[in-house]
Amino acid sequence: MLASLLAGLGLGLSLIVAIGAQNAFVLRQGLRREHVLVIVAICALSDAVLITLGVAGLGVLIEQADWLLVVVRIAGAAFLTWYGVRSAMRAFRPGALDTDPAGSPISLRSAVLTVLALTWLNPHVYLDTVVLLGSIGATHGDDRWWFALGAALGSVAWFSALGFGSRMLRPLFARPASWRILDGLIAVVMIAIAVSLIVGLWGH
Template sequence: MNAFFVGFGVSISLIMAIGAQNAFVLKQGLQRQHVALVVAICAVTDALLIGVGVTSIGWMTAEAAWMTNVLLFGGAAFLIFYGAKSFYSAWTGSGALLAAGEVVQSWQSAALTCIAVTWLNPHMYLDTVVLVGSVSAQYPDAKLTFWLGAAAASFTFFVTLGFGARYLAPVFSSRRAWVILDVAVGCVMWVIAAKLLLSSVA
């Protein structure tokens, strides 16, 4: 059980940081659009990648180092695009229309955007595969238990964030609040992208 709680604690502490994925889940929750789908994609992806880290961290760091640059530049490009999209939404005020409950996004669009925000974000792999995987190495005889704890943390966090966001809906009933949220999301995306690009020349 110690491995379970350590896995839970490490995973929840990493995933709670504001990032592209969390910002997207929060916005979907506020808009009440395809929340269950988005939460499922994020949580299942986390569980799968944590499983990869727990079982294959040694091999990946030694044999697949070339993937780092691919993930880094691909992720930075997507984050720049998504950030620009958020700034455009803030400029036009289109985000405020979503608070009224209008269905403006198909489930296919929500799923594809969620997959992109998740799988094109290098920090996702750093947190789940590398960091969580490295900690799991301390529990060679309890890797399954460790993975269950880390995966449980992901499901708990995303369900709470996605479905709990609706209680903030009154705050986002005004156009100004949506503009502030869009600007904040855009800034988060661009800051992360800048850090990724700067790390490539460090």
């Protein structure tokens, strides 16, 4: 039981602790202190749902439904490109979209829709949580749900640390130039992931 729990925790953290579209958004909103609790909760809950579905066997069905991943890739690439272009505009033309360096406040609805899109329109999320974690979790037999719990706890711990811990970096972002650099990096990450999704279609 404990071994499966720790295995899930370790593997879950290893998969989500990376620079990605979702993490970049959580970081930015954490720095801005906007809707952080809601965003962290959505990210963690979404991962928990996907991990549970994977351990329950959905990963096998997804691997057989190539068309579904193609649809998600195209939709995800389109959204990430749009978000990346907006970030690039903030980086190169700070006044183009916002009235202050950190950006004008976004509504709770906008934040929720954005984090849902970044989570559920990213095929890598399905491959990591549903397929990979689900497949490995299945090898733990009767303890597979402890494995799933460990992976879910890893997600909660990471997103909480990223969202609420990022405020420690606020002094660094007191200067407008720091926000421009951050938005530039976010733009590169978003567009790079979008390109990788489209390029990945050629392999199917």
